[in-house]
Amino acid sequence: MSVPDTSHIFDLAVEVLKENDRGTYTVPTKGLYPFQWNWDSCFTALGQAHFDEDRAWTEMETLFEHQWPDGMVPHIVFHVYDDGYFPGPDVWKSGRPTPTSGITQPPIAGFALRQLFERSKDRAAAERRARALLPKIEKWFAWFYANRDPQGEGLVAILHPWEAGRDNSIDWDEAFERVPTEGIAPYTRRDTQHADPAHRPTKAQYDRYLWLVEHFRSLGWDNTKLHDASPFQVVDPGFNAILVRGCADLASVAEALGETEMARRNRDRASKGLTALEQLWSESHGQYLCLDRTTGKLIDSASIGGLTTVFAAIPAERAATIGQVIARQAETLRFIVASHDPADPRFESKRYWRGPVWLVVNYLIFDGLRAAGETEIADHVLRSSLDLIDQSGFAEYYDPVTGEACGGGRFTWTAAMVLEFLAVAERS
Numbered sequence: 490m491s492v493p494d495t496s497h498i499f500d501l502a503v504e505v506l507k508e509n510d511r512g513t514y515t516v517p518t519k520g521l522y523p524f525q526w527n528w529d530s531c532f533t534a535l536g537q538a539h540f541d542e543d544r545a546w547t548e549m550e551t552l553f554e555h556q557w558p559d560g561m562v563p564h565i566v567f568h569v570y571d572d573g574y575f576p577g578p579d580v581w582k583s584g585r586p587t588p589t590s591g592i593t594q595p596p597i598a599g600f601a602l603r604q605l606f607e608r609s610k611d612r613a614a615a616e617r618r619a620r621a622l623l624p625k626i627e628k629w630f631a632w633f634y635a636n637r638d639p640q641g642e643g644l645v646a647i648l649h650p651w652e653a654g655r656d657n658s659i660d661w662d663e664a665f666e667r668v669p670t671e672g673i674a675p676y677t678r679r680d681t682q683h684a685d686p687a688h689r690p691t692k693a694q695y696d697r698y699l700w701l702v703e704h705f706r707s708l709g710w711d712n713t714k715l716h717d718a719s720p721f722q723v724v725d726p727g728f729n730a731i732l733v734r735g736c737a738d739l740a741s742v743a744e745a746l747g748e749t750e751m752a753r754r755n756r757d758r759a760s761k762g763l764t765a766l767e768q769l770w771s772e773s774h775g776q777y778l779c780l781d782r783t784t785g786k787l788i789d790s791a792s793i794g795g796l797t798t799v800f801a802a803i804p805a806e807r808a809a810t811i812g813q814v815i816a817r818q819a820e821t822l823r824f825i826v827a828s829h830d831p832a833d834p835r836f837e838s839k840r841y842w843r844g845p846v847w848l849v850v851n852y853l854i855f856d857g858l859r860a861a862g863e864t865e866i867a868d869h870v871l872r873s874s875l876d877l878i879d880q881s882g883f884a885e886y887y888d889p890v891t892g893e894a895c896g897g898g899r900f901t902w903t904a905a906m907v908l909e910f911l912a913v914a915e916r917s
């Protein structure tokens with residue numbers, strides 16, 4: 490495969506990961522995100538495994554030390570005091586010994602566990618550490634289906650855009666209109682002091698993010714109540730695909746460790762989730778769409794939420810169609826994969842999740858396309874990702890039109906994904 494000259498990139502990526510390492514957890518980037526974030530950490534562990542296996546396991550172990558008694562794994566763990574970030578622990582009031590946020594994030598942990606387990610050279614340590622993580626990750630997955638899929642449909646809902654990780658995606662615009670803003674406590678944003686406000690969510694969106702936090706807090710963060718009490722309940726196909734893949738990967742590790750019953754339970758979850766995902770397919774868009782659970786309607790918004798589904802074992806013809814959608818994007822954009830359909834008038838090339846390219850998403854899409862045998866477009870995604878690094882360094886995300894670096898700089902998960910992409914490119 491032809492890739493740009495990347496010999497210097499490996500060391501630079503390791504440097505970024507080490508710079509953001511706080512010993513037992515890694516911050517996404519200093520300043521903007523000074524704590525441990527859930528899915529960031531799981532991606533980080535994948536990168537760390539290329540130069541320090543032991544440290545990679547620790548990254549995930551630290552995250553799971555802060556799992557809630559009900560099984561939820563929070564999206565932020567506030568290990569230290571830092572008033573450079575808002576909303577901090579005093580807003581969330583989670584009541585946890587080490588403060589955390591009260592919502593969750595995409596469950597990359599199942600996938601990351603399998604990767605660490607299968608790649609680790611120290612087999613005895615890998616078995617011991619995987620065995621300890623298995624029940625915790627399973628508890629989180631069971632939590633999802635119990636609390637975010639109360640009707641047992643096989644699809645889980647997010648209750649806050651931050652849970653999807655795609656904070657200001659166009660996917661949420663319509664459903665977000667139903668979230669009120671009255672009565673929220675006055676606040677000062679910190680994110681816009683660290684990053685260009687034109688690259689960040691708007692004030693109207695922040696007001697709603699905060700309203701939801703205050704609403705859930707007023708319900709005591711009781712997860713048995715939050716789903717039905719939330720005016721925002723969206724089924725994101727990408728999020729569900731990550732969960733489905735996580736269940737399948739967890740099952741595979743469980744099987745290898747002789748945990749047959751656990752393996753069966755998680756294979757069942759994965760297969761039910763995959764079947765249910767089909768309800769979200771849109772023939773006219775050639776991809777899956779989000780479902781607004783409060784209205785029961787699909788959301789007319791073509792984003793990476795629907796393209797990331799290739800990360801799960803969706804039917805081959807669906808993966809091929811998604812590959813074609815991405816290939817069409819590549820005809821009009823210098824860099825892929827844009828987080829939103831560039832032909833949509835709502836597309837914004839620099840604003841966070843409304844258009845920019847994110848390397849973690851590229852990685853999930855790449856992995857899925859490859860597994861589905863869509864190698865040509867998969868390799869295009871890989872090349873585009875490394876070209877961005879070459880041109881603009883380890884940014885949080887990139888403008889797909891110009892390749893300009895956006896958001897925070899020296900970003901951990903971007904560096905981690907570069908190590909993953911380099912390893913694949915080397916093997917090819």
Ligand code: DGY
Nearest residue numbers: 564575576651656680
């Ligand atoms: C933020 O604060 O921007 C985060 O994305 C929320 O997790």
